Amino acid sequence: MKEFDYRRAPDVPGALALLDDRPDARYLAGGTNLVDLMKSGVERPARLVDVRELPLDRVEPTPDGGLRIGATVTNSDLAAHPEVRRRYPVLAQAVLAGASGQLRNMATVGGNLLQRTRCAYFTDTAKPCNKRAPGSGCPAVTGEHHNHAVLGASRSCVAVHPSDMAVALAALDAVVHYETADGPGELPLGWFYLPAGDTPHRETALPAGALITGLTLPPAPVAARSRYRKVRERASYAFAIGSVAAALDVRDGVVRDARLAFGAVASRPWRARTAERVLIGAPATARTYADAAGAELAAARPLPHNGYKVPLMHNLTVAVLSELTGEAAR
């Protein structure tokens, strides 16, 4: 690991000043991803600005009936919060599906948003990787890619985003709030992550030096009946090979509202808007759900070794929507 300076931020302006727009400085919160990447040499910061103790650790109702979630709220506290569990069960389930109890106690909401892909070429500094070393190439396209992207991928990078939490946030229309030296800003989650395109090293639309201060979740009555299901290669404590975040409002046998997002299939959480358009207003039947999944996955472009993800996501989508419909019928 490269040597580095360490400073504890006294407050948000102090954190911004300590980072000082240095490209070789990083904010440190839980450290569960950054410290690991520093050990492997993927990250080589000259300064860490520790923001874990900033007073951004609250989950609070907003006047419009949504929730505001501070950036340093731990994954554990987010998933255990009664209002998150009551209003947005899909979010609590997504967080609980990720990592381990120990890591969820350390990891924060802000860090979870910014975690990096677990593509083995990205984390191995002896290999080319357009995300880590722009222009060096992508060995995954012709190499080990059984868990890589089938949607929205570019020829430059086929890595998938690893977060479970962010998939639920995509379905819930979360907004990311941040501070910069020039003042505050916000980004809807749908714009927060950039498409991989030819610049996979640019992952988010956050301005340089910006500090994520929190999230807001708009009110979403549809989320009262919502679910996150994750498929992985062992029963627990593994990254997804495919996941679905869904919320469904069914009345009189008709889908009144629907939210759907996919995980582990693209460089960013994948909001399945094409499927949502098929669902809303249609009969709440397995046939509709299959049509919706098929419409979304028509854009899939699998690689030689990850074609299984297309039927997997199709079946998972139909299963989750059917489960939610069964709950509605009770």
Place this chain on the structure above:
Amino acid sequence: MALPTSSVITLHINGEKHTLPVDHRTTLLDALRERLDLTGTKKGCDQGQCGACTVLADGRRTVACLQLAVAAEGREITTIEGVADGGRLHPVQQAFLDLDGYQCGYCTPGQICSAIGMLAEHAAGWPSAASGDVRPAAAAAPLTAEEIRERMSGNLCRCSAYTSIVEAVARAAGADAATAAAVVPAQSGEAVA
């Protein structure tokens, strides 16, 4: 001017203060083992994947390998050396001993610290991925074998002593013997003997 790359820090460990200079690269795990002679906390993968280095920080289970020592300043750290009450073992330690919740023992300090933290999380009503309905109106999920396995999935055991580990955790949770036996699937003759 070159940036400072080391600091003198004070760590609070098992109720004692330790002041020491550290290179900022030092993890809490290496500080415990190499600087403070607290070798009960084990280094397995050093990547946050195995749980062998689990300690409690402000009462919550964390992995010491992904925590920088300098960032742990100000937190109350409890290691396996600090969980017993004087000469009396912690109930989780006693349960692991009584039920052979280990084979080689290397993962055991992490398993025990993790179980202590996990039982507190469960007592506080935290749901898990095995709990199904996460809504707070639902009754707190009983600590079944499935719940224990999910909640303890951050602690790997290369000897695969999981059957006994689950029994020990269930015993420590206060489950009566009948419940503990019922929730642990009989996977071998030995387990049901």
